[in-house]
Amino acid sequence: MKYKDSGVDIERAKRAKKAMIKHVKATWGPEVLSETGAFGGLFSLGRRYEDPVLVSSIDGVGTKLIVARMAGRYDTIGQDLVNHCVNDILVQGARPLFFLDYIASASLEPEIVGSIIEGIGTACRNHGCALIGGETAELPDVYQKEEFDLAGCIVGVVERQKIIDGARIQPGDRVLALPSNGLHTNGYSLVRKIVFGTLGLGLGDYVEELGCAVGEELLKIHVSYFEAFNKISEIADIKGMAHITGGGIADNLSRVLPDTCAATIRKGSWPVPRVFEFLQHGGAVDDQEMYQVFNMGLGMAVIVAAEDEDKITGGLRGIMDVHSVGEIVKGDGTVTLS
Amino acid sequence: MKYKDSGVDIERAKRAKKAMIKHVKATWGPEVLSETGAFGGLFSLGRRYEDPVLVSSIDGVGTKLIVARMAGRYDTIGQDLVNHCVNDILVQGARPLFFLDYIASASLEPEIVGSIIEGIGTACRNHGCALIGGETAELPDVYQKEEFDLAGCIVGVVERQKIIDGARIQPGDRVLALPSNGLHTNGYSLVRKIVFGTLGLGLGDYVEELGCAVGEELLKIHVSYFEAFNKISEIADIKGMAHITGGGIADNLSRVLPDTCAATIRKGSWPVPRVFEFLQHGGAVDDQEMYQVFNMGLGMAVIVAAEDEDKITGGLRGIMDVHSVGEIVKGDGTVTLS
Numbered sequence: 001m002k003y004k005d006s007g008v009d010i011e012r013a014k015r016a017k018k019a020m021i022k023h024v025k026a027t028w029g030p031e032v033l034s035e036t037g038a039f040g041g042l043f044s045l046g047r048r049y050e051d052p053v054l055v056s057s058i059d060g061v062g063t064k065l066i067v068a069r070m071a072g073r074y075d076t077i078g079q080d081l082v083n084h085c086v087n088d089i090l091v092q093g094a095r096p097l098f099f100l101d102y103i104a105s106a107s108l109e110p111e112i113v114g115s116i117i118e119g120i121g122t123a124c125r126n127h128g129c130a131l132i133g134g135e136t137a138e139l140p141d142v143y144q145k146e147e148f149d150l151a152g153c154i155v156g157v158v159e160r161q162k163i164i165d166g167a168r169i170q171p172g173d174r175v176l177a178l179p180s181n182g183l184h185t186n187g188y189s190l191v192r193k194i195v196f197g198t199l200g201l202g203l204g205d206y207v208e209e210l211g212c213a214v215g216e217e218l219l220k221i222h223v224s225y226f227e228a229f230n231k232i233s234e235i236a237d238i239k240g241m242a243h244i245t246g247g248g249i250a251d252n253l254s255r256v257l258p259d260t261c262a263a264t265i266r267k268g269s270w271p272v273p274r275v276f277e278f279l280q281h282g283g284a285v286d287d288q289e290m291y292q293v294f295n296m297g298l299g300m301a302v303i304v305a306a307e308d309e310d311k312i313t314g315g316l317r318g319i320m321d322v323h324s325v326g327e328i329v330k331g332d333g334t335v336t337l338s
Numbered sequence: 339m340k341y342k343d344s345g346v347d348i349e350r351a352k353r354a355k356k357a358m359i360k361h362v363k364a365t366w367g368p369e370v371l372s373e374t375g376a377f378g379g380l381f382s383l384g385r386r387y388e389d390p391v392l393v394s395s396i397d398g399v400g401t402k403l404i405v406a407r408m409a410g411r412y413d414t415i416g417q418d419l420v421n422h423c424v425n426d427i428l429v430q431g432a433r434p435l436f437f438l439d440y441i442a443s444a445s446l447e448p449e450i451v452g453s454i455i456e457g458i459g460t461a462c463r464n465h466g467c468a469l470i471g472g473e474t475a476e477l478p479d480v481y482q483k484e485e486f487d488l489a490g491c492i493v494g495v496v497e498r499q500k501i502i503d504g505a506r507i508q509p510g511d512r513v514l515a516l517p518s519n520g521l522h523t524n525g526y527s528l529v530r531k532i533v534f535g536t537l538g539l540g541l542g543d544y545v546e547e548l549g550c551a552v553g554e555e556l557l558k559i560h561v562s563y564f565e566a567f568n569k570i571s572e573i574a575d576i577k578g579m580a581h582i583t584g585g586g587i588a589d590n591l592s593r594v595l596p597d598t599c600a601a602t603i604r605k606g607s608w609p610v611p612r613v614f615e616f617l618q619h620g621g622a623v624d625d626q627e628m629y630q631v632f633n634m635g636l637g638m639a640v641i642v643a644a645e646d647e648d649k650i651t652g653g654l655r656g657i658m659d660v661h662s663v664g665e666i667v668k669g670d671g672t673v674t675l676s
Contacts, residue, residue: 001528001531001532001536001621001622001623001627002623002627003525003527003528003627003630003631005528005531006527006528006530006531007527008527008528010584010585010630033391033498033501034430037593038430038503038593039395039426039427039429039430039580039581039593040393040394040395040426040427040429040430040432040494041393041394041395042391042392042393042430042501043391043392043393043394044389044390044391044392044498045383045387045390045391045392046389046390047388047389049383050385051382051384051385052382052383052384053371053380053381053382053383054380054381054382054383054392054435054436054493055378055379055380055381056378056379056381056436056438056470056471056491056493057377057378057379057438057471058438058439058440058471058472058473058491059440059473060440060442060473060475060477062475062477063477063478063479063480065477065480066479066480088377088378089377089378091377091378092372092376092377092378092380094378097392098392098394100394100395100396100491101396102396102397102398102440102489102491104398104487104489132394133394133395133396134396135396135397135398135489137398137400137489138527139398139400139401139403139487139527140401140527141401141404141482141485141527141530142401142403142404142481142482142485142486142487143480143481143482143485143487144479144480144481144482147479147480147481148480149442149477149480149481149487151440151442151473151475151489153394153396153438153440153491155392155394155493156378160371160382163371163380187341189341189344189345189346189476189477189478189479190339190341190343190344190346192344192479193339193343193344194339198339242377243377246348247348255375255376255377283339284339285339285340289339289340289341292341292348293341
């Protein structure tokens with residue numbers, strides 16, 4: 001018997017690795033000290049930092065994967081993954097240093113792996129982040145035929161003095177919203193059930209309300225707030241930030257509020273992309289559920305002093321829209337949408 | 339329609355998180371600055387290092403997962419995962435700082451997740467490593483019923499001056515072997531095919547040759563070489579180390595050899611655990627395939643100057659066995675087993 005007979009093909013895995021190397025190396029700056037094939041990735045932090053705090057996060061892209069697979073389009077989900085992870089450490093004030101990916105499937109197609117890594121590499125380069133490690137695993141009997149999973153881990157750094165932890169948030173502060181471009185990477189199991197099940201649509205079907213085909217809408221790349229964050233932190237003191245993902249605005253924003261504060265958010269004060277109305281109507285989903293599962297157009301919440309609001313709006317012109325959507329009041333850490 | 343109707347249950351995911359928190363917090367020292375529920379995990383590197391190089395690796399445990407699921411025993415695979423990752427960064431001289439896990443399934447059972455995290459937490463504590471982040475994902479339609487995947491990312495640190503990169507390896511150096519206790523986490527798709535398919539055994543079946551039940555043998559925890567590494571590095575200059583995983587002795591050892599050197603390894607110079615003979619015989623696997631897929635009892639290879647060999651053997655007494663299994667000769671980066 002051969003290892004290959006059990007469904008694991010080391011030679012094919014080697015071909016998959018070959019297909020990705022150029023995308024990986026294109027993300028490397030002088031801080032990367034290891035070569036491909038090393039056991040661990042070496043990243044020189046060096047002496048640039050006074051009192052460095054490493055900020056890390058691990059995440060997946062959920063069943064947006066299945067949509068990508070259905071569309072046969074694998075070059076964008078890697079960008080979703082990286083952008084999502086970047087946003088998750090940005091909210092604490094960190095900038096990305098390096099990224100590691102994990103791709104697993106019953107059987108890896110080298111071309112698909114190459115395409116996923118190309119997307120990861122593109123997004124890493126956009127953030128000056130080194131793609132320093134990864135694992136491609138073949139797990140027959142765990143995954144359904146043709147399906148695969150993708151996860152990634154990001155490590156960034158922030159000077160201890162500059163950590164954003166919400167502690168300085170106080171009543172009177174404002175909640176600003178940076179817009180999402182649609183679903184980002186959350187709620188895709190529900191989305192697929194509504195779109196492909198209830199509505200019986202296919203990826204190629206054009207939807208008037210969306211102004212595009214279903215597949216195009218569903219594969220829009222998760223927005224990175226890196227550039228907007230950099231600009232805002234130049235001109236104002238960011239007191240708190242929340243990346244709005246699964247759990248919606250309320251659950252995510254409450255993660256950064258001190259126990260003595262609450263947030264009131266005004267529905268209607270920012271534009272809700274049409275995809276949400278389309279899904280709500282198509283799936284007969286109630287309003288509360290919509291705001292619990294989806295970002296509803298509010299991709300990133302930023303909490304600043306009231307007097308910084310205008311400066312930020314001006315500073316972001318040409319980079320990203322920003323909307324004033326709520327206030328911080330006295331309270332018990334909760335978020336009210338009304 | 340509710341999100342729950344699509345197979346994703348946010349409430350159950352919250353229960354799963356609750357089941358793991360105490361195991362997570364038990365791994366935290368004063369370097370961990372974040373609370374559970376933060377977007378990213380904060381780890382203070384501080385000013386302890388002269389010229390720090392971060393060493394990272396991401397990995398899974400392969401289909402050893404399926405064996406754990408069959409046995410209904412979830413507290414050891416987390417230890418497999420962490421020990422595997424620790425070994426992967428040890429070989430470059432790094433000690434672990436923090437770890438992040440990723441658990442995904444069609445549907446997460448809070449008790450199972452709690453048990454996996456307990457194992458991860460135990461192994462993290464054994465290495466003074468903080469379990470600083472994680473993601474539990476429910477992906478209906480990606481995973482087969484009852485199956486799940488588990489991956490983890492480790493970040494460690496080494497002073498730039500102390501990186502072990504194989505560059506100082508030269509002809510005349512010795513290859514020492516630190517023993518594995520069996521399969522570790524590699525080759526389980528083949529193992530399952532032989533044991534459950536060809537041999538028709540069940541997990542509870544006692545096997546005379548192994549001196550234990552099949553399930554006990556197959557779930558032996560991947561050995562960590564952390565303590566042995568610490569001892570060896572106190573008493574000698576480690577020139578190169580290779581963690582023997584998928585690809586076997588030849589593929590892994592060649593990753594650390596300079597282009598101008600080769601390694602000759604003497605089969606029979608270290609004890610081969612009985613599980614390998616049992617599998618080879620049971621599955622009619624040829625010798626070459628066995629040495630390509632499995633560690634064959636050689637869990638970690640350590641390359642040192644010939645004059646350090648005796649010191650190391652003495653120093654490891656009471657900690658771990660060590661065997662002299664080969665030499666470095668002039669060559670082209672290849673490894674010969676004979």
